[in-house]
Amino acid sequence: MCEYSGCSSLTSVNIPSGVTEIGEYTFSGCSGLKSIYVHAEAVPSIGVDSFDGCDLKNCTLYVLKGTYDAYCWLSELECFGNIVEFDATNIRNMVAEPEGQESARYAVNGQRLTAPVKGINLVKYNNGRVKKEIVK
Structure with a gap:
């Protein structure tokens, strides 16, 4: 320690x-x-x-x-x-951050998308976060 x-x-x-x-x-x-x-x-x-x-x-x-x-x-x-x-599993004081606005969307292969496409999309937001999104 x-x-x-x-x-x-x-x-x-x-x-x-x-x-x-x-x-x-x-x-x-x-x-x-x-x-x-x-x-x-x-x-x-x-x-x-x-x-x-x-x-x-x-x-x-x-x-x-x-x-x-x-x-x-x-x-x-x-x-x-x-x-x-x-209780170590007790979750308290969680704050949900707003996602922000979508600034870019990509296919898994890195190709830039102009709209959601069936499969896995990688969505980048204006707050710097990136999220996987499954589009059916």
Whole structure:
């Protein structure tokens, strides 16, 4: 894992599911840390002074739904003041961007089209997005 030691402006961290260890001093001095999301089902080993200088009493440790019992010893050791389960599959705050206007259309072979043609069309929009479209 990368070391963020001394990064006082760091407020939130996402620890991916594949992380098995948080090394020594990784987040030491990260005094602004308010939330840590751990996506690992198994508790990563925590190195010496990994969170030294962090205000963990005011930092929430978010763990995968159903793993609270595996992590609760961290609150018993008074490392974290608050441990909360979260659903990693929960989709929130999605924003649908408008597609924009079609600026060009192409066949799969790269030929420029003036109108939709049966098959797969590649549509380019004025906002830079490109989308595959199946025309029946």
